[in-house]
Amino acid sequence: MATGDVPENRDLDAPALEGLFTKELNSAFAALGCFNLAVFGATGAGKSTLVNAIFGKDVADTGIGQSVTKGIDYHRRDDGFLGIFDSEGFETGSAGDQILDGLQSVVQTRRAGPIDQQIHAAWYVVRWSDRRFEEAQAAFVRSLADMGLPVLIVMTQVPTKDGDVHPHARELSDYITGLNLPIRAGGAPVLTNALADSFTHAPEFGLARLLDATYDVVPEAAQAALTAAQRLDVERKKKAVKAIINQAATLASGIGAVPIPFTDAALLVPNQVTMIARISAAYGLPPHRSRAMAIAGSLVLTGGATMAGRYAVTSLLKFIPGGAIAGSAISATVAASLTRAVGLAWSRVCEYAVTLPPGQQEVFWNSSAVVDRFRSALTAKR
Ligand SMILES: Nc1nc2c(ncn2[C@@H]2O[C@H](COP(=O)(O)OP(=O)(O)OP(=O)(O)O)[C@@H](O)[C@H]2O)c(=O)[nH]1
Ligand SMILES: [Mg+2]
Numbered sequence: 033m034a035t036g037d038v039p040e041n042r043d044l045d046a047p048a049l050e051g052l053f054t055k056e057l058n059s060a061f062a063a064l065g066c067f068n069l070a071v072f073g074a075t076g077a078g079k080s081t082l083v084n085a086i087f088g089k090d091v092a093d094t095g096i097g098q099s100v101t102k103g104i105d106y107h108r109r110d111d112g113f114l115g116i117f118d119s120e121g122f123e124t125g126s127a128g129d130q131i132l133d134g135l136q137s138v139v140q141t142r143r144a145g146p147i148d149q150q151i152h153a154a155w156y157v158v159r160w161s162d163r164r165f166e167e168a169q170a171a172f173v174r175s176l177a178d179m180g181l182p183v184l185i186v187m188t189q190v191p192t193k194d195g196d197v198h199p200h201a202r203e204l205s206d207y208i209t210g211l212n213l214p215i216r217a218g219g220a221p222v223l224t225n226a227l228a229d230s231f232t233h234a235p236e237f238g239l240a241r242l243l244d245a246t247y248d249v250v251p252e253a254a255q256a257a258l259t260a261a262q263r264l265d266v267e268r269k270k271k272a273v274k275a276i277i278n279q280a281a282t283l284a285s286g287i288g289a290v291p292i293p294f295t296d297a298a299l300l301v302p303n304q305v306t307m308i309a310r311i312s313a314a315y316g317l318p319p320h321r322s323r324a325m326a327i328a329g330s331l332v333l334t335g336g337a338t339m340a341g342r343y344a345v346t347s348l349l350k351f352i353p354g355g356a357i358a359g360s361a362i363s364a365t366v367a368a369s370l371t372r373a374v375g376l377a378w379s380r381v382c383e384y385a386v387t388l389p390p391g392q393q394e395v396f397w398n399s400s401a402v403v404d405r406f407r408s409a410l411t412a413k414r
Contacts, residue, residue: 191234
């Protein structure tokens with residue numbers, strides 16, 4: 033069958049489609065919720081640097097900061113997927129006790145609330161070069177654990193050479209482990225260096241381990257938000273997206289179980305809208321771009337009359353066992369493959385978008401580059 037022979041499906045009403053997209057995007061973003069992390073440690077320990085290394089540079093810059101209780105601030109990143117509790121100028125002693133009292137009431141009030149209000153993990157940050165860990169710090173860590181928070185001790189700014197940790201940092205880590213504190217990650221600190229140091233040649237290290245250790249302690253219901261929020265591990269985002277595409281493909285094969293004529297390919301579109309919305313959210317794309325995303329999404333799917341018909345299906349047919357489809361009908365297999373192809377193409381678009389700085393994202397979503405990227409991903413050889 034030549035490209036020109038493929039019947040076009042009915043054009044969808046663009047404003048209606050945009051409306052559907054907006055609705056689906058909003059519910060996909062809302063469904064993810066928010067991952068909340070509490071970060072403690074002395075001034076200069078490297079808390080902000082660590083958070084930025086894992087969650088991107090814009091947490092403190094663009095997040096809305098608010099004082100929750102004396103000594104504790106809450107920053108919510110403006111995409112809504114990340115909340116950071118931190119304590120400016122934190123010290124142990126009486127100031128530390130005050131923070132703990134405040135925190136205790138925050139933890140208790142929020143525990144009764146929805147999951148995205150709760151604190152899902154706590155990092156207690158220790159700079160290795162302080163070369164000490166005092167009883168007051170140990171007591172603080174115990175108090176956090178007593179509140180029911182899963183605590184990780186993170187050692188920061190740790191130098192390594194050829195993969196070996198500085199012996200003094202190792203000593204401090206072993207000392208802390210020996211205290212048998214109620215901490216996670218096997219009772220040992222997680223050693224990190226969030227910034228490569230060009231002077232000492234100490235490389236960045238331990239960040240992936242810290243993120244993995246954090247996943248291990250976070251309730252399952254908050255993990256999707258963590259996946260959207262974090263910027264370090266794109267593979268986790270891809271894995272989440274794969275599951276979304278598989279679900280949508282299964283649904284589509286149900287729709288195509290009774291073969292539908294090509295002219296009714298539009299029947300597959302609502303399911304694809306939901307899928308595209310969920311993929312966008314899973315990548316952690318900013319909800320305040322949802323209008324531009326809705327327009328772009330509608331374009332690729334109404335253009336989908338063109339694209340699904342002219343580009344995708346024709347190239348897909350070659351991959352479908354049995355080849356051409358009798359009577360130009362969409363079978364379960366074609367419906368699933370087409371949906372899968374649309375999902376994969378949209379995830380390529382998102383994968384590119386998340387790498388862009390906020391300013392450029394805005395330009396991207398409002399440009400024809402979205403459709404171009406989508407189209408070339410859709411027609412690329414798989
Ligand atoms: N080389 C290197 N420098 C670091 C690292 N982490 C932090 N620094 C530096 O240490 C200084 C303090 O780091 P911050 O991240 O601001 O520390 P903080 O704990 O947020 O401090 P406060 O906000 O004052 O409580 C900054 O100059 C950082 O650039 C690291 O992992 N490696
Ligand atoms: Mg800071």
